[in-house]
Amino acid sequence: MEVVIVPDAESGGELIARGIADLLRRKPDALLGVATGSTPLPVYEALAAFVRAGEADTSMARIAQLDEYVGLPAGHPESYHSVLLREVVEPLGLRPDAFLGPDGTASDVPAACAAYDAALAEAGGVDLQLLGIGTDGHIGFNEPCSSLASRTRIKTLTHQTRADNARFFGGDIAQVPQHVITQGIGTILEARHLVLIATGKGKSEAVAATVEGPVAAVCPASALQLHPHVTVVVDEEAASGLRLAGYFRHAYANKPAWQGL
Numbered sequence: 001m002e003v004v005i006v007p008d009a010e011s012g013g014e015l016i017a018r019g020i021a022d023l024l025r026r027k028p029d030a031l032l033g034v035a036t037g038s039t040p041l042p043v044y045e046a047l048a049a050f051v052r053a054g055e056a057d058t059s060m061a062r063i064a065q066l067d068e069y070v071g072l073p074a075g076h077p078e079s080y081h082s083v084l085l086r087e088v089v090e091p092l093g094l095r096p097d098a099f100l101g102p103d104g105t106a107s108d109v110p111a112a113c114a115a116y117d118a119a120l121a122e123a124g125g126v127d128l129q130l131l132g133i134g135t136d137g138h139i140g141f142n143e144p145c146s147s148l149a150s151r152t153r154i155k156t157l158t159h160q161t162r163a164d165n166a167r168f169f170g171g172d173i174a175q176v177p178q179h180v181i182t183q184g185i186g187t188i189l190e191a192r193h194l195v196l197i198a199t200g201k202g203k204s205e206a207v208a209a210t211v212e213g214p215v216a217a218v219c220p221a222s223a224l225q226l227h228p229h230v231t232v233v234v235d236e237e238a239a240s241g242l243r244l245a246g247y248f249r250h251a252y253a254n255k256p257a258w259q260g261l
């Protein structure tokens with residue numbers, strides 16, 4: 001995998017947004033897998049700025065959701081559907097009907113999961129999947145010891161993830177749902193290009209385990225080592241646990257321009 005060490009979250013966001021803008025020039029109706037959480041926000045902000053400046057065209061772009069809470073009422077402001085409408089669909093001027101996601105309100109959860117995997121395949125698969133990473137190494141909501149072959153399914157959140165996300169629920173962990181629907185690791189690995197962004201010291205251990213550790217379900221993000229096209233974008237703090245940081249900097253500084261993101 002390629003590891004790009006950037007000075008700060010803003011430049012990481014801009015680098016990835018440029019890659020997305022390039023993808024949309026090659027394929028205007030690309031299916032972009034989008035992630036929620038705080039870390040991807042600079043990507044969406046930079047992409048929206050490119051759209052305003054006429055440097056990116058998102059008018060035909062489609063997006064696919066990575067995960068969703070189970071049991072929040074439809075329209076709840078913290079459902080990931082609502083969050084993505086606010087943070088991605090509106091600022092990028094996307095068509096609301098170009099937005100695929102699992103139904104977190106479904107009474108038949110396994111059927112909703114299977115329907116989502118089928119919808120992704122029907123849509124031609126994800127072209128570029130943006131990923132954050134949990135402090136516990138999760139991608140999507142695939143918590144530690146998720147099957148590396150998993151498909152979209154229900155998962156139970158760890159206490160750590162619920163504590164990390166309590167800030168979106170007024171600091172009250174009791175309000176954070178216990179269950180989620182998440183694309184499985186096997187589902188995520190089907191995207192054509194995986195782009196993981198991590199910033200801040202709190203992610204350094206998870207990043208080191210992902211990039212330099214063994215492929216092991218205890219760190220779900222380490223499954224990215226099995227994919228042929230992965231870009232890991234990290235700021236200095238998130239990179240601070242990487243033994244091979246010097247090599248990653250050298251490789252990126254000497255990257256052939258034609259390779260793009």
Ligand code: PGA
Pocket residue numbers: 036037038039040131132133134135138139140
């Ligand atoms: P964060 O979440 O960007 O808010 O830290 C990352 C994740 O849980 O995937």
